[in-house]
Structures are given as structure tokens and as C-alpha cells.
Amino acid sequence: MLAGAVKRIAANETLPKLDIGSGASRRDEDYITVDAFHPDADVRAEMWKLPFRDNGVEAIWCCHALEHAPRSKVIETLTEFFRVLRPGGRAYVLVPNFDYVARYWLIGGADKQRDLAWAEAMVYGLQENEGGFHKSAFNAELLRGDLQGVGFEDVTISLKWTHNQETLQGVGKKPNG
Numbered sequence: 001m002l003a004g005a006v007k008r009i010a011a012n013e014t015l016p017k018l019d020i021g022s023g024a025s026r027r028d029e030d031y032i033t034v035d036a037f038h039p040d041a042d043v044r045a046e047m048w049k050l051p052f053r054d055n056g057v058e059a060i061w062c063c064h065a066l067e068h069a070p071r072s073k074v075i076e077t078l079t080e081f082f083r084v085l086r087p088g089g090r091a092y093v094l095v096p097n098f099d100y101v102a103r104y105w106l107i108g109g110a111d112k113q114r115d116l117a118w119a120e121a122m123v124y125g126l127q128e129n130e131g132g133f134h135k136s137a138f139n140a141e142l143l144r145g146d147l148q149g150v151g152f153e154d155v156t157i158s159l160k161w162t163h164n165q166e167t168l169q170g171v172g173k174k175p176n177g
């Protein structure tokens with residue numbers, strides 16, 4: 001995070017934006033990175049226990065990270081996102097599309113080529129450390145239901161190609177005051 005962004009937050013000119021489960025990446029320099037395992041994260045925290053106040057965050061970006069939460073923590077995590085977001089703020093939640101992953105395991109990609117080691121990694125995660133295991137699975141209906149279930153409105157689900165796989169991008173808005 002750039003010093004300029006820190007100053008604006010400290011001066012209460014802007015609310016922080018969070019990149020949750022950031023790993024080594026950062027959405028952009030305006031974002032605070034949050035990760036339970038990565039040593040370079042600005043904030044070390046579990047995604048379901050964020051050290052931020054209610055209604056105090058401008059936006060949340062959580063890319064290829066929610067699937068690392070056990071199913072029993074998914075709603076808790078999204079509820080936490082909802083809690084910290086300001087009214088009108090948006091959460092962007094990107095997860096592997098398990099419908100694609102299952103098809104890939106069985107028949108491969110559009111060219112019908114399949115790489116079972118990569119299919120296994122898409123199912124179970126890269127497992128490079130404790131935080132690298134996948135513990136929950138989503139398709140468009142599940143992601144939409146989970147976002148709506150915790151109170152997000154104007155929920156949209158779209159398909160992206162990222163992390164070498166078909167990815168669901170769910171966007172939800174916390175209702176205005």
C-alpha cells in the first residue's frame with residue numbers, strides 16, 4: 001500500500017479497501033492486503049475475523065480465496081465482509097467454478113485436452129502451505145445464494161478466465177443505510 005493511500009485513510013478522507021486472501025498479490029495500490037498465512041500481507045487475519053470496524057470499509061476484493069474456507073465458515077466469512085463494508089459498498093468475490101472443474105476432470109477443456117494433475121490442483125488447491133487447500137466448492141447458484149443469504153443486494157455473477165480456469169465473479173452491494 002502506498003504512503004499516500006495510508007495518509008488519506010489516516011486523515012479520514014477515505015475508507016480502506018481490502019484485498020482478502022491476497023497472497024503475494026495486491027488488487028491495486030489503494031488496497032490493504034489481508035491474509036492469514038502470507039508473510040507479506042499488511043494484515044494477518046482469518047477472513048472470517050477481520051480486525052476492522054463495522055461499516056468502515058469501502059470495498060472488498062477476495063479472489064480465489066473463499067474456497068480456502070471450510071464450508072462451515074463460508075457464511076461466517078461473507079457475514080464478516082458484510083459487517084465491515086460501508087452501506088452501499090461492494091464485495092467482489094471470485095472463486096473457481098466447480099462446474100467447470102468437474103467437467104475438466106472428466107473430459108478436459110474446450111480442446112478436450114486434460115491434465116489430471118492440474119484438475120486435482122483445481123479441486124484440492126496447490127497445497128504449497130497450510131493456506132493452500134481448497135475446502136469448499138461453488139457454482140453460480142451456490143455463490144449467488146450465499147451472497148444473497150447474508151444480505152447482499154444487486155448480486156451479479158459473471159464468468160471470468162483467470163488463474164488458468166473458469167472463475168465465477170460474484171458482486172454484491174451492502175444495502176444503503
Ligand SMILES: C[S@@+](CC[C@H](N)C(=O)[O-])C[C@H]1O[C@@H](n2cnc3c(N)ncnc32)[C@H](O)[C@@H]1O
Nearest residue numbers: 021022023035036037046047063064065068131
Ligand atoms: C490461491 S491464493 C489467492 C491469492 C490471490 N488472491 C490471487 O488472486 O492470486 C489463496 C490465498 O488465501 C489465503 N488464505 C487461505 N486461508 C485463509 C484464511 N482462512 N483467511 C485469510 N486468508 C486465507 C492463502 O494464504 C492464500 O494466500
